[in-house]
Structure formats: structure tokens, C-alpha cells
Amino acid sequence: MPVSTRSQITDSQVKNDQRIRPRTDQEDSQMSRNMRNPHHGLKEKMKALTLLYEQQKQAAAATKNQYFKPEEPRFSTHPSVDLLSSGRKVEKEQKQSNPIISHVMRENTMHNNSTVTRTYVAPRPPSVAEDAKENVAVAAGGDRIVGFSYPKRANASSTVARKLSMGSSAMPPHTEPKATRRNTRENVQELNTIFEKVSSKGSSGDDSGGSRILVFVRLRPISRKEREAGAGCCVKIVDGRDVYLTEFATDLNDYLRLKRLRGRHFTFDASFADTATQHDVYSTTTAELVEAVLQGRNGSVFCYGATGAGKTYTMLGTIENPGVMVLAIKDLFSKIRQRSFDGNHVVHLSYLEVYNETVRDLLSPGRPLVLREDKQGIVAAGLTQYRAYSTDEVMALLQQGNRNRTTEPTRVNETSSRSHAILQVALEYRVKDSSNNIVNRVGKLSLIDLAGSERALATDQRTLRSLEGANINKSLLALSSCINALVEGKKHIPYRNSKLTQLLKDSLGGACNTVMIANISPSSHSFSETQNTLHWADRAKEIRTKAYDAHEEIQVPDSGTDQAKLLLELQKENRELRMRLARQQQKLITIQKENLAENCSPSPSTVSSILSPAPSSAQLNERRKARPSFFGGNCFTPESKRRGPDESVRDLKKAVKGLEAEIERLKKDHALEIKQKDDTICELSRKSAKPAGGAQVGVKRIITRASLRPKEARDADLKSPSHRFQSPAPTAKKRSFWDITTANSPSVVTLNGRKTRSHVNTETTAAPSMLLQPGFARQNIKH
Numbered sequence: 001m002p003v004s005t006r007s008q009i010t011d012s013q014v015k016n017d018q019r020i021r022p023r024t025d026q027e028d029s030q031m032s033r034n035m036r037n038p039h040h041g042l043k044e045k046m047k048a049l050t051l052l053y054e055q056q057k058q059a060a061a062a063t064k065n066q067y068f069k070p071e072e073p074r075f076s077t078h079p080s081v082d083l084l085s086s087g088r089k090v091e092k093e094q095k096q097s098n099p100i101i102s103h104v105m106r107e108n109t110m111h112n113n114s115t116v117t118r119t120y121v122a123p124r125p126p127s128v129a130e131d132a133k134e135n136v137a138v139a140a141g142g143d144r145i146v147g148f149s150y151p152k153r154a155n156a157s158s159t160v161a162r163k164l165s166m167g168s169s170a171m172p173p174h175t176e177p178k179a180t181r182r183n184t185r186e187n188v189q190e191l192n193t194i195f196e197k198v199s200s201k202g203s204s205g206d207d208s209g210g211s212r213i214l215v216f217v218r219l220r221p222i223s224r225k226e227r228e229a230g231a232g233c234c235v236k237i238v239d240g241r242d243v244y245l246t247e248f249a250t251d252l253n254d255y256l257r258l259k260r261l262r263g264r265h266f267t268f269d270a271s272f273a274d275t276a277t278q279h280d281v282y283s284t285t286t287a288e289l290v291e292a293v294l295q296g297r298n299g300s301v302f303c304y305g306a307t308g309a310g311k312t313y314t315m316l317g318t319i320e321n322p323g324v325m326v327l328a329i330k331d332l333f334s335k336i337r338q339r340s341f342d343g344n345h346v347v348h349l350s351y352l353e354v355y356n357e358t359v360r361d362l363l364s365p366g367r368p369l370v371l372r373e374d375k376q377g378i379v380a381a382g383l384t385q386y387r388a389y390s391t392d393e394v395m396a397l398l399q400q401g402n403r404n405r406t407t408e409p410t411r412v413n414e415t416s417s418r419s420h421a422i423l424q425v426a427l428e429y430r431v432k433d434s435s436n437n438i439v440n441r442v443g444k445l446s447l448i449d450l451a452g453s454e455r456a457l458a459t460d461q462r463t464l465r466s467l468e469g470a471n472i473n474k475s476l477l478a479l480s481s482c483i484n485a486l487v488e489g490k491k492h493i494p495y496r497n498s499k500l501t502q503l504l505k506d507s508l509g510g511a512c513n514t515v516m517i518a519n520i521s522p523s524s525h526s527f528s529e530t531q532n533t534l535h536w537a538d539r540a541k542e543i544r545t546k547a548y549d550a551h552e553e554i555q556v557p558d559s560g561t562d563q564a565k566l567l568l569e570l571q572k573e574n575r576e577l578r579m580r581l582a583r584q585q586q587k588l589i590t591i592q593k594e595n596l597a598e599n600c601s602p603s604p605s606t607v608s609s610i611l612s613p614a615p616s617s618a619q620l621n622e623r624r625k626a627r628p629s630f631f632g633g634n635c636f637t638p639e640s641k642r643r644g645p646d647e648s649v650r651d652l653k654k655a656v657k658g659l660e661a662e663i664e665r666l667k668k669d670h671a672l673e674i675k676q677k678d679d680t681i682c683e684l685s686r687k688s689a690k691p692a693g694g695a696q697v698g699v700k701r702i703i704t705r706a707s708l709r710p711k712e713a714r715d716a717d718l719k720s721p722s723h724r725f726q727s728p729a730p731t732a733k734k735r736s737f738w739d740i741t742t743a744n745s746p747s748v749v750t751l752n753g754r755k756t757r758s759h760v761n762t763e764t765t766a767a768p769s770m771l772l773q774p775g776f777a778r779q780n781i782k783h
């Protein structure tokens with residue numbers, strides 16, 4: 001079997017590069033004349049054919065070039081960046097082919113193997129022992145594919161290749177790629193058509209409104225621990241898209257049987273074998289979202305999978321192999337630098353975790369955060385938004401956040417994440433619209449590392465761990481319910497079932513480009529978890545997010561952006577405060593009504609309750625239960641409802657009349673009391689004008705209740721408290737509310753057998769009445 005070596009690749013590449021050059025118009029017309037003219041010699045036809053072939057090869061090379069394109073220069077201050085940009089790293093990454101591209105290329109070369117340098121290795125059924133190795137060989141292709149390089153169409157082809165990998169409308173993910181059954185020319189034509197479609201539609205890549213969630217699968221390498229425990233490999237990735245899952249490791253040899261296994265074959269937008277690099281994963285799954293964020297769109301990437309399946313590795317990675325979060329941020333800053341040097345772009349960063357159904361700020365830990373919905377969607381109130389100026393700064397923040405993240409060793413994973421972590425990068429910039437107004441655009445990228453779904457047995461049985469596990473499973477179950485509802489096109493999506501789904505609302509059902517990376521373990525011991533993950537990933541493929549609405553853009557004049565925001569906030573707060581005030585007033589009215597009702601049949605306990613500080617709502621409720629409210633018996637009971645509205649209205653009117661009569665009576669009582677009190681004050685003033693018993697004129701004298709009360713009365717007080725409530729006025733009326741309050745007041749003085757409030761009694765002037773209360777104004781009193 002001919003296998004190309006690296007030196008061969010370089011040689012052939014150089015030759016190809018020399019041969020390939022853009023065809024001139026003259027050559028074009030000459031070629032078509034030669035092709036059409038039957039009298040032309042075989043030599044000319046061959047020449048034309050060779051030219052055509054070279055053209056096709058050139059297009060194919062462009063596709064390949066996307067993968068072999070040298071990495072963009074990164075910032076080099078961070079250690080991980082240094083490693084990433086080092087020659088060793090680049091070389092390593094170049095060795096790993098993009099599964100999708102390699103697939104297309106392999107097929108292209110396969111159909112032309114008579115003319116192209118023999119670079120294709122025919123697939124053979126893999127042996128169990130070679131699982132990992134075979135996954136690379138089949139899915140990635142490695143060094144076996146010739147690396148063409150033709151810089152002209154690099155960008156275009158990269159988009160095409162990605163769209164191919166994403167199963168665009170031209171190539172749905174569930175169908176066998178047509179490219180495999182065609183010749184190179186057709187493939188190239190198809191690629192061009194797709195490219196044109198894609199470029200005309202923009203990054204959402206769909207004109208039918210919204211875009212489908214793109215689902216990728218990543219298989220992690222089998223661990224030593226798993227091997228030692230006797231686990232075999234139960235997953236096989238074929239053609240960079242198909243995932244075969246089998247319970248029996250031996251079945252992996254039977255390539256045909258693999259296809260026949262029911263329910264164990266899945267196809268995704270792309271599937272990464274266990275040797276795929278972090279960069280492969282990033283460039284295929286997330287790079288395009290970063291580009292979209294720079295155009296003011298929202299993007300989300302979330303990793304889903306069982307515990308220990310490699311989610312955190314994919315999202316965060318290690319210092320040597322940084323994950324999607326790190327690569328995305330570096331890419332974002334690199335692209336911002338390329339675009340603008342005027343500081344027009346502002347990057348804000350937030351990092352939170354959902355642990356045991358509470359939301360916590362990872363950048364400045366403190367109290368749990370509350371989720372609320374506003375114009376921008378669901379937001380965590382009070383979440384720190386750091387303004388970041390460089391990649392290094394972001395890396396430092398990320399590290400800080402990760403230190404605060406809840407991780408615990410479990411039986412399955414030494415560093416198991418016990419929380420869902422969401423890193424959000426918001427990019428804000430200003431552009432001029434068609435009418436030359438400066439508008440603000442915000443693109444947000446959410447990178448989500450979910451906690452692992454797990455069986456109770458998979459983790460420790462300790463209470464806290466199992467509680468965490470239960471909460472993790474609960475939120476993931478809520479996520480599954482949302483996925484189901486979205487797929488089934490239900491109107492109500494149960495986002496509110498968990499904090500996680502609330503936070504993912506925009507990613508799942510909003511205007512957002514969403515990518516799901518399902519992480520799976522190859523271990524046969526994790527078969528059911530892997531199957532479960534693949535099932536949900538397969539389901540998620542059907543979710544369509546909302547289309548972007550160009551008019552959704554907030555077009556606030558630049559100078560007033562902040563003020564406008566502030567104004568909106570203040571207006572909202574004002575509305576809320578008004579509502580609270582109205583509620584409080586309502587409460588107060590209810591309490592007053594109750595008190596008024598109690599006044600009709602007063603008792604010492606009611607009196608003390610009126611004078612005591614405002615009761616708590618619980619106390620009030622209790623009281624309400626004990627005594628029906630004034631209106632309780634009239635119209636708000638189920639009984640009154642049965643009686644019909646007319647009778648209820650009649651009852652109500654009766655009640656109102658009763659109340660009015662009561663108020664009138666109270667007013668009269670009060671007026672009388674005021675009059676009596678004034679008389680007393682006048683009398684007192686007269687007496688004090690002629691002091692008796694050597695009392696000094698002009699000296700203030702504190703009059704206490706005890707000193708002023710007649711001796712008999714004092715004695716009587718001791719004997720029976722009921723005497724205290726004897727009305728001082730010779731009136732046959734029932735005691736009024738004010739009688740009671742004044743009588744029970746701790747600072748009441750007894751004057752001429754009447755009780756009044758205590759005050760500093762000047763010997764010359766009469767003190768103003770303390771009884772003046774709202775609604776009982778003094779001027780209303782008729783003397």
C-alpha cells in the first residue's frame with residue numbers, strides 16, 4: 001500500500017505549487033475550443049483535460065490549505081501562548097488533519113488515484129488493540145494525506161469546509177456525503193456552490209430563520225486506570241462524523257456489523273477521535289463563533305457529558321494544551337487587534353458557577369446571585385463584569401475564577417467539577433449605520449462547562465457529594481426537558497425548572513449561534529453514560545435557535561448611551577418602588593379597617609394591640625384567621641359568591657352605611673372630648689394664675705399621673721384595674737376609641753377625674769391637644 005512520507009509530501013507540494021497558476025482567459029477559450037472540436041488531436045484534448053484537472057486540484061488544494069494554514073500570531077506573554085505558538089506545537093498540529101477536511105480530501109484523491117500521487121490508504125477493519133490508533137487513521141488521516149497549499153482561496157475554502165462539517169442545507173448531517181460518490185469536478189463544483197450560498201447568507205448560514213445547534217462529539221483517550229480495570233473501548237469514530245457504539249469490544253472488528261447495530265450509530269456535524277488536538281476542536285467548533293461575535297452576534301459553546309468524559313479538558317484544558325475558552329479569548333483579542341487600534345472595542349468578562357442551584361460569582365465570590373430577566377435576557381444581578389484589555393488579563397481572571405470553582409475528587413474523576421461554569425465574554429463596539437448614526441453593537445460569547453451527569457454510584461456516597469450529584473442531575477434533567485420541548489416545537493419551554501436552563505435560555509432558544517460538544521469516554525464500563533450522552537447530543541441536533549433580527553439592534557445615540565441606560569434603570573426602579581408603596585398602603589388600609597371593626601366591640605386586649613408597635617405580617621395573618629375581617633362575612637367568602645353579585649352589593653352597602661354611622665358617632669364623641677379637655681385646660685390655667693399653697697409662679701412643674709390622681713382613685717387602681725377605664729365625662733355613650741387610647745396610655749395624667757396625655761405643664765399656657773389626629777382636625781370641632 002503506497003503511503004506518502006513527509007518528504008514526498010513536500011516534494012509533491014512544491015511541484016504542485018509550481019504547476020498551479022491561475023488560468024488566463026485566452027487559455028480558457030482555447031481549452032473549451034479544444035474540448036468541443038472533434039477534429040482536434042488527442043494530444044490537445046489531453047492537454048485540455050490536464051489543465052482542467054489542475055484546476056480542480058487547485059480548488060481541492062485550497063480546501064486542504066485551510067487546515068494547513070499556519071496559525072495566526074498569538075500574544076506571547078502567557079506561558080501557554082508561548083507553548084502554543086512554538087514551532088513544536090505548530091508542527092504537531094499540522095500533523096493532525098482536520099477530520100472533515102481529510103475526509104473530503106481523501107475521497108477526492110481516492111476517485112482520482114490513477115492520476116494523483118498515491119496518497120490514499122484503503123481502510124481496513126481495525127483491531128481492538130489498535131482502537132485509539134485506528135481512530136486517528138480513519139478519522140484524522142494523519143500524515144497519509146497530501147498537504148496541498150494554495151493560499152488564494154484559503155479563507156473561502158475554510159468556510160466551505162466548515163459548512164460541510166456542519167451539515168448545511170446542501171449536505172444534511174444525516175445523509176451520506178454525496179461527495180464520496182462523485183468525481184473531483186463535481187465535488188469542487190459543489191464546494192463552490194456551497195461556498196457561494198454560505199457567503200451570501202452570512203455566518204448564521206441559514207436563510208430559513210435561525211440556525212441549527214451544531215453538535216460535535218469528542219472522544220477522550222482511554223485512561224490507564226480504565227485499562228487496568230479491564231475496560232475495553234466501546235466507541236469507534238468513522239469518517240470524522242459517524243460514531244459507532246457497541247457494548248462488546250470484539251464487535252469493533254466487524255465493520256459491517258457495526259452498521260447493523262440498532263440505535264448505536266450516530267452521525268454528528270463532526271466527531272473528534274481521541275487524538276484530536278485542542279486546536280482541532282477549537283478551529284472546527286468555536287473559531288467561527290468568535291468571528292460572529294465580532295459582528296455583534298451571540299454565540300454559545302457548551303460541553304455536555306458524563307463525569308470524567310473530558311468536558312473541562314475541552315473547555316479549559318491545561319497549560320500545555322489550552323482548551324476552547326483560552327483559545328477563543330486569544331483568538332478574539334488577536335482579531336480585535338487586527339481590526340482596530342483605536343480602542344473602539346471594549347471587552348467585558350464575567351465568570352459564574354451554578355452550584356447546588358445557587359449562582360455564584362467566580363471572579364468576586366460572595367453572596368449567591370439572583371437571576372432576573374430584563375431586556376437583554378436572563379442576567380445574574382450583581383455579577384461582576386470585568387473590563388479586560390489583554391489576553392493576559394483575561395487569563396489571570398480565568399485562573400482566579402477557576403480557583404474559586406467548586407471541584408471535588410470523586411471515584412470517577414480526581415478533579416470533578418461539581419458546578420456548571422459559564423464564562424461570558426461581551427464585546428461592545430461602535431459602528432456607523434446606513435444613516436450615519438453611531439450605533440452600539442454587542443456580541444456575546446458564552447463558554448459553558450457543565451458539571452458531569454452521573455449515577456449516584458459513580459460518585460461517593462457522602463451526603464454532600466450525593467446532594468451535589470442530585471442537583472447536577474436535576475439541572476441536567478431540566479436541560480433535557482428543554483431540549484425535548486424545543487425539538488418538539490412546544491410553546492412552553494420549561495426554562496424556569498433550574499438555574500442552569502434559565503441561564504442557557506438564550507443559548508438554546510434565543511438569537512444565538514450555539515455549539516454543543518458532547519464529550520464521551522471510550523471505556524466499556526461507561527457504556528450507558530456514553531449512550532445517554534450520544535442520545536441527547538443526537539436530539540440536540542434538531543434544535544433551531546432564533547434568527548437574528550437586524551432591527552433588534554439598540555440604536556441609542558452614542559453620546560447618551562449611558563444616560564439612556566441609567567434613565568431606563570431608574571424608571572424601572574421607580575415603578576417598582578411605586579408598586580411597593582401601593583402594596584404597603586393597601587396593607588395599612590386593611591389594618592385600619594380591622595382596627596375600626598374591632599372598635600365596635602373593644603376589649604382590653606384590642607386596645608393594647610392598637611397601641612403596641614405595628615404587628616408583623618404573621619401576627620396579622622393569625623389575627624385574621626381568628627377574627628373575620630370587617631368585610632369578611634359580606635362578599636368575599638365563598639358563601640357570598642354563591643349568593644350572587646346583587647346580594648353581595650346590598651350587603652356591602654349595608655356594611656358601608658354601618659361604617660359611616662360608626663364614624664359619625666366617633667367624630668361626635670371625639671368632638672365632645674376635645675371640648676371637655678379644652679374646658680379643663682382653661683380651668684387649669686385659671687387655677688395656675690392664682691397659685692395655692694406657696695407654689696412658685698413661673699416654675700415648671702412636672703405633673704405625674706400618680707401625683708395628680710385622687711388618693712381614692714390610686715387605691716382603687718391597686719384594687720381593680722377596671723377602674724382605670726371609667727369614663728371621666730358624665731356621658732351615657734359608649735367609650736370611644738380615643739377614650740381607650742388615652743386611658744391606656746402610659747403617660748396619662750388625671751385631671752378633674754379625666755385622663756389626658758402627659759406633657760410639660762406650664763403654669764401659664766395651655767398645651768396643645770395631643771389628640772389631634774388625621775381626620776379629626778381641631779377646626780372641625782364646633783364649640
Ligand SMILES: Nc1ncnc2c1ncn2[C@@H]1O[C@H](COP(=O)(O)OP(=O)(O)OP(=O)(O)O)[C@@H](O)[C@H]1O
Binds near residue numbers: 307314416418
Ligand atoms: N482529550 C483528552 N486528552 C487527554 N486527556 C483527557 C482528554 N479528555 C479528558 N482527559 C483527561 O480525563 C480526565 C477527566 O477529564 P475532565 O476533568 O475534563 O472530565 P469532566 O468531564 O470535566 O468531568 P467532571 O464532569 O467530573 O468535571 C482528566 O484527567 C483529563 O486530563
